[in-house]
Structure formats: structure tokens, C-alpha cells
Amino acid sequence: MSVPDVASHMAHISVHREDIALEEPVLVEGLPGLGLVGKIAADHLVESYDMAHYASVHCDGLPEVAIYDADGHGVEPPVRIHADEERNLLVLQSDIPISPSAAKEFATCVTGWLDDRNAFPLYVSGMQRSDEQTTDIFGLAVAGAGEQLEGLDVSTPDERGVVSGPTGALVYHAERAGLDALGFVVEASPQFPDPAAARALLDTVVEPVADVEIETETLVEKAQEISEAKERLAQRMQQAEDESSQAQPVGMYQ
Template identity: 80%
Template structure:
């Protein structure tokens, strides 16, 4: 049965902002989420368990412990939550995963920020488009994002999360950022952190290292990016749809 298991009842949050970091096109959300967790030294707050998620254990350098592949980290001082995943989520699991996570976010009184990459149309641009979900448009006031220039669709597990938020009446924001379709894109993640996360969550995020260490970050994420390309329809991404499609 799908559920979110909270491990840290001692962490108190008050209407937090939640950053979604599922792997998708350009690994934009993944890179942004990992950067926040590492920069702030965020505590592992909860684990997500639902049908279809890979039953694997994640281990890391510098310690003997293991952790589940999909987790939520918390920073009480900044009233911040980050949904972090080290594995792609398959289409078969997306619906149940999104329903479970949406119910939990609603119970926390959190404002979720959903992040999806879209194939950039020109050079190295990192335009960010903002989407209002369930009437949350006022939250975009003063934020450096564009309105969509064409009709489009957000697919994959991030698209499922946006769909369930709209259906449940959960105020949320979606962000579509131009990114590389083939490689991990730290520059696109930096754009999201600078233009979206900082003003909406009212935090300061050091992001210059994402540019300085772009090659290192890309190499570290390359294996996951290759898995995402092989998975194809497992990847969250935004793309235009024709009028008659």
C-alpha cells in the first residue's frame, strides 16, 4: 500500500515549500534537488513507498548506511522540503505515486514546485515557463518566468503530479525549463534555483558551483541520464502539442 513514512517527528515545519526533484529531461529537477540537499545539509525527513517503485537500496560514499531510492528531505530553519529520487519512476507507477504524494503534500499544507525540462529551441537558452495549478497564480507575481508561448503537455511522473494537484485542488506551481535533451544540464538547474526557488521559498542558494563544476556534475549524473534516455517514456518532460494532435 502506498504511503509516506515520516522518520523525524522532531522537525517542525509551517506551510513549507516543497521542491520536486524527480529525474527527467536534462535531469534539471534532480540536479536542483541534490544541490539543495547538499548545500543546506538537509535532514532525511521521510521515505516514499508505493507499488511500482524499484525496491532497491541506495548507499553513498563516506558512510555505511543505506536509504530508500525516493526520499523527502527537510530544513526546518528555511521551511523547505525536497523530494529527491535516485531512480526513474515508471509509467505504471506514476498514477499511484502521484496520488500518494499529492495527498501527503496536501496534509502538510505545503506549496509544491514541480519541475520539468523541455528541449531547448535555440543555442544555450534557459528560458523558464511558469504554470499555475489550482489557482496558485498569485505566487508567480514578481518571479522571473515566462508564460507559455505554445500549447504543450507535461508527461511522466511530474505530469502525473501536476494532474493530481489540479484534480485535488492543491495549489501548486509548475516550471518548464529549457534544457539539453541528451545530457545532464546544471545551467538549467541553476536557472530554476535562481529564478524560482530563491524568490518563492525566500531563501538564498549558492549556485555558482553548478556552473564551475558543470563538467563534474554532468559526468556524475551521466549514467542516470543514459538510463533515462533508454527508458524513454519513463522520463518527465514537457513538449509542445499540435492543435490537432
Template identity: 50%
Template sequence: MARISVLDDDVALDEPTLIEGFPGVGLVGKIATDHLIDAHEMTHYANVHCDGLPPVTVYRESETAATTPVRLYADTENDLVALRSDVPVNPGAATEVAACLGSWFDEADLFPIFLSGIGREKDEAPPELYGIATGDGGEALGRAEVSEPSESGLVSGPTGAMLAAALEDGRDAVGLVVESDPQFPDPEAARVLIADGIDAIAEIETPTDGLVEQATEIRSAKRQLAEQMRQATEESSQAEPLKMFQ
């Protein structure tokens, strides 16, 4: 049965911003979301039980408590919610998961920021970031001065499905797309997502020095998940150019 199981009823949120972190190209959404949760010491707020999510259980080092692979964390001071996912979502289930989460977005009066990477070979230039929007989400992009796309493209995977649902339902939402390493976890791209996109839109301040200083450790920790994503790229949340179809 699809439901969001709240663990802490004392958490009070007022029209919060939600940061979505399903794994994708460069694992940028996951790295960014994990960092936000740690940097802001966010509380494990709820477990996500959506039809279509892999029927697995996860556990943490030095902890006996088992939990769901997709969870929600909250920061009441910054009115922030983060969706942390330890697993990819099968492409056939993306629409089902999007519908499950979308109904809760409406109930909780959330403003979602969806995160996606677009594969680009690394060079000396910093990763380019741009934004897209549904509903009145473009106003948030304008206030934050996030750039418009430099090319046509599409967003696929669970992130694309949630953006499609937001578009269909007329829900306000933002999608951030950042140039990312197509082969390996990309902490630098995740840093750009946070510093130039998420912080500006959510009006928060997040220290990001650790993402660069600990890049080697982060890549090593995320390597296994990145390999899973490469073996099943159709399950990945990603942006890609549309030039091939034009």
C-alpha cells in the same frame, strides 16, 4: 503499503514549500534538488514508500546505511522540503505514485513546486524558464515574476501525473519548465530553475555558482542516470510542445 516514514520527529515545518526532483530531461529537476539539499544542508527527514516505486535499495559511498530510492529532506529555517529521487518511475506507476504523494501533500499542508525540462538544442542564449499553475498557484508565479509559456505543451511522467492530480483535486501548485539539453545532464538549466524560479517563489537564497563551475563533474556524475532516461524516455518527467497535435 503506501506511506511516508518520518525519521526525525523533531523537524517542525509550517506550511512548507516542497521542491520535487524526479529525474527528467537534462536531469534538471534532480540536479536542482540535489543542489538545494547540499547548499542548505537539509536534513534527511523521511523515506517514501509508495506502491509503484521500483523495489530497490540504495546506499552511499562511505556509508553502511541502506535507504529508499526516494527520500524527503527538510530545512526548517527556510520552511523547505525537497524530494530526492535516485530512480525513474515507470510510466504505468506514475498515477499511483502521484496519488500516494498527493495525500501526504494535503496532510502536511505543502505547497509543491514541480520541475520539468523541455528539450532544446543548446545555443548561446540562456535557457528560457516559464511557469504553469493549478489552484491559486498562479499568484506565486505572479509574485515571482516567472514568465508565461511561449507555446502550448504538456508535461508527462511522474511530474505530469502529480500536476494532473493537483489539478483534479484543486490543490495549489506550480510547475516550472526550463529549456534543457535533451541528451546530457544540464547544470546550467538547473541553475536557472533555482535562481529564477525556486528561490523567487519559495523566498529563499541559494548560491548557484557551483552548478556552473562544477558543470563537467556534475555531468560525469549524472551520466549513467541520464543514459537510463534516454533508454526509457517514456519514464522521464518532461515537457513537450503540443504543436504536433494542433
């Protein structure tokens, strides 16, 4: 049996479920970052809605590893897009941190695909909380999406800052390509997975923007279980801080 040329399959996103029809879907980005806010939110959406594995992300620079799961014999790529046709919703799910060296190629690859499908992405970045009790969310309008922030219970940033990592690259390339999108900076724990911050994101942002109902009580009830399950990934993120998507102040004159 002949083996296909692997190089010809690089740098693209392959759709497996052409039977799923989507029209200008909302996409929730869930790359691992500070507090694993987007990751926890994305995993919760995929699990809650039993979302279909819609597409596989094969952008240049991504680690060539295979993911396996409990109670099954199959494997899947580490970065995937899941879909829910009924809710017109996409979720970008990743089980691995994405290296800064791959961020440009990854963001270019994903942005082109989203633009082709008239998708409306919601990008998520964690920021170290200033107070132990707060989970404030700042909203950022990308390209021409300013009106989409109206009516949301989100603040404007209280100081100048930078969104780094692969999420920062996605926001940059969306702005550059004129792809309407929203970015959200969520205060979260820098040391531990933060299910409370993920719940705030889902309740405050994803539910109204995507016009869906999301059950988030279990994120509180299972907070300890979720934190323990994500702890290993969080430790990996801390060991490679430059790979983490996060937002942080840069100072007025930096």
C-alpha cells in the same frame, strides 16, 4: 523475531523526524527528467543545506531497491523527502526513474501527503531547448496558485504542450485535488545533464518563492563534474524515454 507484514507498510510516506516542525513548507520536486534539471537542483539543495532525511516514500509501484553512498555503511530508499526546518523547505529527491505504470499511484500517494501538510509544491519539467543558448522558464499555475507567479521572471508557454511522466502525474493530481502548486518548464539539453538549467531554476524560481538564499556558483564551476556524475542516469533516462518527466509541444490540432 517476528517479521512485520510488509503489505501493511505499502503505499505511504513514513516520517522519521517528527522533531522537525514545518508550517506550510515549500517543496521542490526533483525527479529525474529531461536534462536532469530538477534532479540536479534537488541534489544541490540537499547538499548545500545539509538537509535532514525527513521521510521515506513507499508509494505503490516504486522499485524495491536500496541506495548506498560513498563513505558510509548505511542504505536508504530510492525516493526520499529531505527537510530544512530553518528554511521551512522540503525537497523530494529520487535516485531512480519512476515508471509510467507507477505514476498514478505515486502521484496520488504524494499529493495526499502534501495536502495533509499544507505544503506548496514546485514541480519541475525539462523541455528540449529551441536555441543552443537559451534557458527559458515557463510557469504554470496549478489550482489557485496564479498569484504566486506574479513577480517571477518566468514566461507563459508560447505554444500548447503536455507535461508527461511522473511530474505530469503530480501536476494532474494536484489540479484535481485543488492543491495549490506551481509547475515550471525549463529549457534544457535533451542529451546531457544540464547544470546551467538547474541553476536558472534555483535562481529564478526557488530562491524567490521559498524566500531562501541559494549559492549556485558551484553549479557553474562544477558543471563538468556534475555532468559526468549524472551521465549514467541520463543515459538510463534516454533508454527509457517514456519514464522521463518532460514537457513537449503537442501542436494545435493534435
